[in-house]
Amino acid sequence: xxxxxxxxxxxxxxxxxxxxxxxxxxxxxxxxxxxxxxxxxxxxxxxxxxxxxxxxxxxxxxxxxxxxxxxxxxxxxxxxxxxxxxxxxxxxxxxxxxxxxxxxxxxxxxxxxxxxxxxxxxxxxxxxxxxxxxxxxxxxxxxxxxxxxxxxxxxxxxxxxxxxxxxxxxxxxxxxxxxxxxxxxxxxxxxxxxxxxxxxxxxxxxxxxxxxxxxxxxxxxxxxxxxxxxxxxxxxxxxxxxxxxxxxxxxxxxxxxxxxxxxxxxxxxxxxxxxxxxxxxxxxxxxxxxxxxxxxxxxxxxxxxxxxxxxxxxxxxxxxxxxxxxxxxxxxxxxxxxxxxxxxxxxxxxxxxxxxxxxxxxxxxxxxxxxxxxxxxxxxxxxxxxxxxxxxxxxxxxxxxxxxxxxxxxxxxxxxxxxxxxxxxxxxxxxxxxxxxxxxxxxxxxxxxxxxxxxxxxxxxxxxxxxxxxxxxxxxxxxxxxxxxxxxxxxxxxxxxxxxxxxxxxxxxxxxxxxxxxxxxxxxxxxxxxxxxxxxxxxxxxxxxxxxxxxxxxxxxxxxxxxxxxxxxxxxxxxxxxxxxxxxxxxxxxxxxxxxx
Amino acid sequence: xxxxxxxxxxxxxxxxxxxxxxxxxxxxxxxxxxxxxxxxxxxxxxxxxxxxxxxxxxxxxxxxxxxxxxxxxxxxxxxxxxxxxxxxxxxxxxxxxxxxxxxxxxxxxxxxxxxxxxxxxxxxxxxxxxxxxxxxxxxxxxxxxxxxxxxxxxxxxxxxxxxxxxxxxxxxxxxxxxxxxxxxxxxxxxxxxxxxxxxxxxxxxxxxxxxxxxxxxxxxxxxxxxxxxxxxxxxxxxxxxxxxxxxxxxxxxxxxxxxxxxxxxxxxxxxxxxxxxxxxxxxxxxxxxxxxxxxxxxxxxxxxxxxxxxxxxxxxxxxxxxxxxxxxxxxxxxxxxxxxxxxxxxxxxxxxxxxxx
Numbered sequence: 001x002x003x004x005x006x007x008x009x010x011x012x013x014x015x016x017x018x019x020x021x022x023x024x025x026x027x028x029x030x031x032x033x034x035x036x037x038x039x040x041x042x043x044x045x046x047x048x049x050x051x052x053x054x055x056x057x058x059x060x061x062x063x064x065x066x067x068x069x070x071x072x073x074x075x076x077x078x079x080x081x082x083x084x085x086x087x088x089x090x091x092x093x094x095x096x097x098x099x100x101x102x103x104x105x106x107x108x109x110x111x112x113x114x115x116x117x118x119x120x121x122x123x124x125x126x127x128x129x130x131x132x133x134x135x136x137x138x139x140x141x142x143x144x145x146x147x148x149x150x151x152x153x154x155x156x157x158x159x160x161x162x163x164x165x166x167x168x169x170x171x172x173x174x175x176x177x178x179x180x181x182x183x184x185x186x187x188x189x190x191x192x193x194x195x196x197x198x199x200x201x202x203x204x205x206x207x208x209x210x211x212x213x214x215x216x217x218x219x220x221x222x223x224x225x226x227x228x229x230x231x232x233x234x235x236x237x238x239x240x241x242x243x244x245x246x247x248x249x250x251x252x253x254x255x256x257x258x259x260x261x262x263x264x265x266x267x268x269x270x271x272x273x274x275x276x277x278x279x280x281x282x283x284x285x286x287x288x289x290x291x292x293x294x295x296x297x298x299x300x301x302x303x304x305x306x307x308x309x310x311x312x313x314x315x316x317x318x319x320x321x322x323x324x325x326x327x328x329x330x331x332x333x334x335x336x337x338x339x340x341x342x343x344x345x346x347x348x349x350x351x352x353x354x355x356x357x358x359x360x361x362x363x364x365x366x367x368x369x370x371x372x373x374x375x376x377x378x379x380x381x382x383x384x385x386x387x388x389x390x391x392x393x394x395x396x397x398x399x400x401x402x403x404x405x406x407x408x409x410x411x412x413x414x415x416x417x418x419x420x421x422x423x424x425x426x427x428x429x430x431x432x433x434x435x436x437x438x439x440x441x442x443x444x445x446x447x448x449x450x451x452x453x454x455x456x457x458x459x460x461x462x463x464x465x466x467x468x469x470x471x472x473x474x475x476x477x478x479x480x481x482x483x484x485x486x487x488x489x490x491x492x493x494x495x496x497x498x499x500x501x502x503x504x505x506x507x508x509x510x511x512x513x514x515x516x517x518x519x520x521x522x523x524x525x526x527x528x529x530x531x532x533x534x535x536x537x538x539x540x541x542x543x544x545x546x547x548x549x550x551x552x553x554x555x556x557x558x559x560x561x562x563x564x565x566x567x568x569x570x571x572x573x574x575x576x577x578x579x580x581x582x583x584x585x586x587x588x589x590x591x592x593x594x595x596x597x
Numbered sequence: 598x599x600x601x602x603x604x605x606x607x608x609x610x611x612x613x614x615x616x617x618x619x620x621x622x623x624x625x626x627x628x629x630x631x632x633x634x635x636x637x638x639x640x641x642x643x644x645x646x647x648x649x650x651x652x653x654x655x656x657x658x659x660x661x662x663x664x665x666x667x668x669x670x671x672x673x674x675x676x677x678x679x680x681x682x683x684x685x686x687x688x689x690x691x692x693x694x695x696x697x698x699x700x701x702x703x704x705x706x707x708x709x710x711x712x713x714x715x716x717x718x719x720x721x722x723x724x725x726x727x728x729x730x731x732x733x734x735x736x737x738x739x740x741x742x743x744x745x746x747x748x749x750x751x752x753x754x755x756x757x758x759x760x761x762x763x764x765x766x767x768x769x770x771x772x773x774x775x776x777x778x779x780x781x782x783x784x785x786x787x788x789x790x791x792x793x794x795x796x797x798x799x800x801x802x803x804x805x806x807x808x809x810x811x812x813x814x815x816x817x818x819x820x821x822x823x824x825x826x827x828x829x830x831x832x833x834x835x836x837x838x839x840x841x842x843x844x845x846x847x848x849x850x851x852x853x854x855x856x857x858x859x860x861x862x863x864x865x866x867x868x869x870x871x872x873x874x875x876x877x878x879x880x881x882x883x884x885x886x887x888x889x890x891x892x893x894x895x896x897x898x899x900x901x902x903x904x905x906x907x908x909x910x911x912x913x914x915x916x917x918x919x920x921x922x923x924x925x926x927x928x929x930x931x932x933x934x935x936x937x938x939x940x941x942x943x944x945x946x947x948x949x950x951x952x953x954x
Contacts, residue, residue, distance in 0.1 A: 022693070025687065228659040
C-alpha cells in the first residue's frame with residue numbers, strides 16, 4: 001500500500017525491510033530502517049534517534065552565565081557552537097552588548113569550527129562512502145602522482161615515491177590482518193566507483209588530513225585555552241588583549257596573533273590544495289550518482305551567522321545567508337523570526353515524549369519535555385530488544401520541528417541554496433565554478449553529492465573569512481580598541497526579575513538556536529532546537545517525513561544487505577545525534593518580554 | 598607483516614641505536630636489570646598491535662575529538678601502528694550488524710587480551726533505552742565487551758564520573774563505568790575532555806610497557822593526575838602576591854594576574870593542564886584568560902557556579918587581613934583554599950611591611 005505524504009513522497013512499506021543499527025561514522029547513536037522493492041529501490045525510510053540525555057532538565061535552576069559550559073557538552077564534535085549560541089541567548093535576554101573585538105574573536109572561533117568540522121567530516125566520517133582504501137593497493141603510484149599533479153598542481157606531496165611509501169604502509173596495515181577501522185567494510189561492493197589511483201590519492205589525503213587537522217583547532221586554543229570545549233564568556237570573550245604593556249605575555253599579544261595568522265594561512269593552503277581538488281576529483285567519478293536530494297530541492301532553511309559588526313543579528317549584517325525556501329520556489333526567500341510563536345514549533349506524535357495535547361506543536365519558549373518510551377503495536381521484538389520499529393507510532397528520541405508546518409532541511413547545502421537564491425556573490429561564484437568544472441546542471445546541487453560539495457565550498461569560504469576577521473581584529477587593536485568584555489551586567493543584581501532571550505548560530509550541521517527564560521537570576525527554562533533535530537526529524541502529525549527520510553527515498557541499492565548507499569546519504573548530512581535529542585522546556589506560562597536586539 | 602612499534606619509530610627517523618637506548622633507559626626507569634633491555638626491544642620489534650574496542654555510551658564525542666587532536670603521537674600513528682582499533686562507531690567503515698559482528702569476533706578471538714575503551718556512560722533509567730545500540734540497551738553491549746577484556750580505559754569525565762548527563766537531577770540515571778563493571782582493572786582518564794596528549798600517552802604507555810600505568814586511589818594515572826593545576830600554574834606567583842583579577846578585561850586581566858577571584862577551580866582540580874598544557878602545549882584555560890572549571894573532578898557540574906567562590910569564610914581570623922589586601926568576598930571553591938590564598942597574601946603583605954602590593 002502506498003501512502004502519499006503532504007511533502008510529496010510516496011511511501012510503500014510492503015517490500016523487504018532492512019535495518020541499520022548502529023549507523024556508524026556519525027556523532028551519537030542512530031538507527032535507520034528502509035523498505036526496498038523488487039529492484040532494491042528504497043520505497044520507505046525511517047530514521048530513529050537512539051539516545052537522550054536530558055540536559056534541559058539539568059539546566060533548570062542554574063546560573064545563566066554557566067549555561068554555555070553545559071550546552072557546549074551537548075556536542076564535542078561541533079564543540080563551541082552551542083556555547084556561542086548560549087552566550088548569545090543570555091546576552092539577548094539581559095540586553096548585553098559585546099565589544100567589536102569579542103565579535104571578531106568569536107567569528108574566528110566559529111569559522112575555525114566550520115573549517116575543522118567540515119574537513120574532518122569529509123575525510124574521516126564520509127570519505128569511506130566514496131573511497132575504497134583496500135582497492136588503493138592496486139594503484140600504480142606513478143599514475144596516482146600524475147593524477148595528483150593534474151588535480152592540484154600546487155600540492156607539494158605528489159611524487160610517485162611518496163605515494164609508493166603510503167601504499168606500502170597501507171599494504172602492511174591491511175596484510176597484517178588487523179584492519180582496525182576498515183574491518184568489515186563493503187570493499188567489493190560495486191557502489192564504489194573510483195579507479196585505484198584515485199583511491200590511493202584520497203586514502204593518502206585521509207591520512208594527511210588526519211595529521212593536519214589538529215593544527216587548525218590550535219586557533220581556538222589560543223583564544224579559548226583548550227579544544228575541544230574552549231572557554232567562552234557572557235559579555236565578550238575571556239582572553240584579554242595586551243600588545244604593549246606589562247604582562248603582555250599573559251594575554252593575546254603579538255606572538256599569539258602571529259601564531260593564529262600562520263595557522264590560518266596553512267589552513268587556506270590545505271583546503272585550496274587538497275580538500276577542494278579532492279572534492280572535484282571524486283565528484284567527477286560520481287556525478288552520475290545523483291540520488292539523495294530529498295528536501296533540498298523543496299524546503300530549506302538557514303538562520304544566518306557571522307555578524308560583520310557586533311550586536312547586530314539582522315540578515316543584512318550576517319555574512320552567512322538566512323531565510324526559508326518552500327516547495328522549491330527559489331524566487332521567494334521568506335524571513336525567519338525565531339520569536340514568532342507561529343513559525344517554529346515542535347511536534348511529538350512520533351517522538352518518545354509526552355505532550356498534554358499531541359495534536360499541537362509548541363514554540364520552544366513554551367516547550368515541554370517529558371520522556372515517554374513506548375513502541376507501536378506493529379513493532380517487532382521487545383522494548384529492550386527492538387527488531388523492527390513501527391513508524392506509525394512513536395519511534396525516535398528526536399522531536400519533529402517544523403517551520404510554519406513545513407519539514408525543512410538545514411546545513412551547508414541549505415545555506416548555499418538560500419545564498420544562491422539570494423544572489424550572494426561569493427556563494428554564487430563558488431557554486432558556478434563547481435557546476436562548470438563537473439559539467440552538471442544546477443539541479444545536480446539537490447543531491448547527496450550536492451550536500452557534500454556545499455560543505456567543501458563552505459569550508460573554503462570559512463577559511464578565507466578567518467583571515468578577514470583576523471585582519472579586522474588587528475585593525476581595531478591598531479585603532480586603539482583592546483576591549484574584549486562588557487561587564488556592566490555581569491552581576492546578577494543588575495538583572496531584571498524575569499527575562500527571556502534567543503540566540504542563534506549556523507552550526508556546521510545547520511541552523512541552531514537556543515531559547516532561554518531567566519527568573520530570579522536563575523534559568524527557568526532552556527530549549528535548544530538543533531540542526532539534527534530538523535534533519536533527523538521523524539514524521540509529524542500531518543505525516544510529513546523529515547530530511548534524512550526524504551533523502552533516502554527512491555535510492556537504488558546495489559546490495560540491500562550492505563548499506564553503502566544509506567550511509568552515503570545519511571553521512572552527507574553529518575548527523576549529530578547527541579545534539580538532536582536535547583529539547584527542553586515546560587509549563588508554558590506567560591512571560592515578560594525583553595528588549596529585542 | 599604487521600607494523601610494530603619499532604617500525605613506527607624507524608619510519609619517524611629514529612635510528613636503531615636510539616631505539617635500543619630508549620629500551621635501556623626504559624628498562625632502567627622501570628627498575629629492571631640491564632638484560633631486560635634486549636627483551637623489551639624484541640617485544641617492541643615483533644609484537645602485534647593490541648586490539649581495542651572503543652565503545653560510545655551517552656556522551657558528546659569530545660573525547661574522540663580530543664584524541665585525534667593529539668600532537669604527539671599523531672592519531673594516525675596510534676591507529677595505524679600502535680593499537681588495532683577494531684571497533685569505534687565514530688570512525689569505522691562498517692555499520693549495523695557488520696559492525697556489531699566485530700565486537701563478538703574480537704571478544705572471542707582475543708579473550709582476555711584486548712583493551713576496552715569507554716567513552717560516555719550507560720543510563721539505567723527506562724531499562725537502559727535512553728541509549729540504544731543495535732536495538733538493545735548500550736549497557737548490554739558494554740557488559741558483553743567488558744566480560745573478557747584485559748582492562749578498561751574510562752575516557753573522560755562521563756565514563757570516569759558521570760559528567761554532564763549525570764549532573765543533578767540526572768534524569769537518565771547515567772552512571773560511570775565502575776558502577777556497572779566491578780571485576781576489571783579500570784583506568785580513569787577524566788576531563789571534559791581529557792588532554793589529547795594525555796590520552797595518547799596512556800595508550801602508548803600500555804602498548805610500550807605492556808602494563809597498566811600506576812594509579813592513584815581514585816583510579817587515575819598518577820603521572821598525570823597527582824597534582825593540582827594550582828600547584829604548577831604559571832600564574833601562581835600572582836596568587837601568592839595577592840594580585841587578582843577583579844573583573845573581566847580589567848587591567849589585572851591584561852597583566853595576566855590570578856583568576857582565583859573569578860571562580861578558578863585550579864586549586865581543587867587534579868589534572869595536568871598547567872604542565873602538559875593543551876593542543877601541543879600551546880595554552881590552557883587559565884593562560885587564555887578563563888578560570889579552570891574543574892572538568893576532571895567528580896561532580897564538577899554540581900560544585901557551585903563556575904564563577905563563584907564560597908562566601909563567609911570565618912576561620913583563622915583572616916577576614917580583616919584578606920580585605921585589606923583586596924580580597925573581596927564572593928565565594929570560594931573550598932574553605933581551605935580561601936585560607937591558603939589569604940595566608941599566602943598575608944605573608945607577602947607582612948614582608949612588605951603590611952602595605953598592599
